[in-house]
Amino acid sequence: MPCGPRVYSPPMTHRDQLLQAAVRVYAEVGYRGATTRRIASEAGVNEITLFRHFGSKDALLREAINRAEDAVVEPALPEAPEAPFAEVLEWARRYIVGLRERRALIRTCMGEIEEHPGLIPPEGSPPAKAAKALCRYLRRLRDLGHAKADFDESAASALLMGALFADSMGRDVIPDMYSNQPEEALREYVRLFLRGIGVEQSDPAGDA
Structure with missing residues (x-):
């Protein structure tokens, strides 16, 4: 039976991996526990890659949290209320x-x-x-x-x-x-x- 066209999903970049890992680790263990070593390990990269992309832990966490918040789809309310x-x-x-x-x-x-x-x-x-x-x-x-x-x-x-x-x-x-x-x-x-x-x-x- 013929299959439909495949949808190509580009591989995640190291930057994306680090951002997702940072949110997961920070949510689980907080600022002190979210060391750059732990985040890098969770992302499957080394610390050098982390610092090359973000420069510091604070910059990484700030962008990671912002991205997680930006990804939220807010519920809508109608322009003309009826019910x-x-x-x-x-x-x-x-x-x-x-x-x-x-x-x-x-x-x-x-x-x-x-x-x-x-x-x-x-x-x-x-x-x-x-x-x-x-x-x-x-x-x-x-x-x-x-x-x-x-x-x-x-x-x-x-x-x-x-x-x-x-x-x-x-x-x-x-x-x-x-x-x-x-x-x-x-x-x-x-x-x-x-x-x-x-x-x-x-x-x-x-x-x-």
Whole structure:
């Protein structure tokens, strides 16, 4: 049986190997444990190659973390809101999945931000982009009359994103705090959030 055309995937460069290895090692053991020798070994190259490409460990880690963040595909919200609960729920579902996938890296970055603040991009990060997108959506909800409460969209966005962040980072650490199932909790976060900004549309599943 004839096969379809082969898709050619170019081999990874040493630079790409080092960037991927740096993220894995840093997420696992942090800044001190992520020695240049360990990163080079994980990448399958020698330390000379590492320094030839990046010059220093900090430069390598900074670029590796930036690249990992840039690779995140942010969930989208519609330009013209029609079904706020369904739209925000789908956005929240995709956002929290992304947080869980990057949980190890995020935890390490947060634990070391005071000692190594330069490694983490302050602007243009996935959370910053997501917050801006959610703020724009909330303004459209208000302009169209879907959100009837008087609220600050930045504070409202931070409220929902904070709940999603806490769940994604804390559910496996303090399970007693999260007695309901992830999907059930997600729907409740969205219900409470929309109720708080004056959106009257309810959860269809909850009304069934």
